[in-house]
Amino acid sequence: MPGKDFRALLFDVFGTVVDWRSSIIHELEAVGAHFGIDADWVAFADAWRGLYQPSMEQVRSGQRPWCKLDDLHHESLVTLLERFGVHGLTGAQVDDLNRAWHRLDPWPDTVAGLNRLRRKYILATLSNGNVALLVNMARHANLPWDAVLGAETARCYKPLPESFLRTADHLGLDPEQCVMVAAHNQDLHAAHALGFGTAFVCRPTEYGPDQQADLEAESDWDFVADSLTELAAKMGA
């Protein structure tokens, strides 16, 4: 936007930067094949993600103390292994499967787009993923973050205001100097209300072929793009 002096881009990660659903389905199917377990792994992946918001809501609401996403994912996984009748995995095997979230693959445009954007802007995560998850993912997927920040460093899950505000403060920037980049209109509404710039990156298959939400920008966001490479072009990077 002309006249705005953006210094940093803050990225939602799951869905915006990485294709969590395909990656998780792939890891679940591999576990099923390896151990000879039959289950509806696509439904399992969607159910795992389905427990994501409810599990964080317990923390946001104060019902339970701070808990990092790895631990919430683990609790959900144990619940679903039981629900889907998947038995016989050792504790170490369950732990490794839980770390599938550390090994998510990027969208095809992600790495090229981030590398272009990084020439002009500071790039930081602003994810509900915990630091270890994001660091391991970045090494797996070659994501060139300048800083891995978000819920764990803010000790507050999105979309609560402190998750955004503390992340900007950690970068020594005002909200107005930062652009929240997300495939979710909800993230952008929360960020915009606090003064952040906004960039919507459309990911119409994040939730699979029948995705209903976030198929288009729902507001007059500062930037709208279909990929991170297109965003880089629109942001002059």
Place this chain on the structure above:
Amino acid sequence: MPGKDFRALLFDVFGTVVDWRSSIIHELEAVGAHFGIDADWVAFADAWRGLYQPSMEQVRSGQRPWCKLDDLHHESLVTLLERFGVHGLTGAQVDDLNRAWHRLDPWPDTVAGLNRLRRKYILATLSNGNVALLVNMARHANLPWDAVLGAETARCYKPLPESFLRTADHLGLDPEQCVMVAAHNQDLHAAHALGFGTAFVCRPTEYGPDQQADLEAESDWDFVADSLTELAAKMGA
């Protein structure tokens, strides 16, 4: 060390990774030349660093609430401008000079050593510098951190135990899986007492030609090297 499964290296930054003294002297001399101000800039640089530990000690002791290093540096700078009779800088000019700490230059072996080490280990800062300072420095000096962590993300200054323990926890690792890398025996004593591995990198001119302390390893550290490239070789990276 044979038998140890180190996953991450945690770096002290000022002195170990970057040559703060030469960089700060250079920035101060440039300000002096630009504004036609005469002062003993070498003594000024040493005095600025001299106020570093006392200023953090006020936070460590609980005398004052959490305060990021940029703000402590700024207070010290204002004190020293007065003490050295340096007048006439605007607030913005003082702010910019304070950000000299964001623009410190690496030692000659630093970038090559870090890039080698990163092939095998997760690299994170464990510095008393705040996140913005470290992020800006990394972009200035091409430091390939996987994560920028330390006092600000732990909300606790080294060498208090929580600064080390929270940083390992952010990486999802036990202390035994991490090696503290520092040019200061004191940092390594504190880390070793908590179970961390230890690497001493000798920087005999960090404090100038007359340096008295930290000229050699004072204990049986896991690794001892004269540069980060030598450390990479000794750690098999």
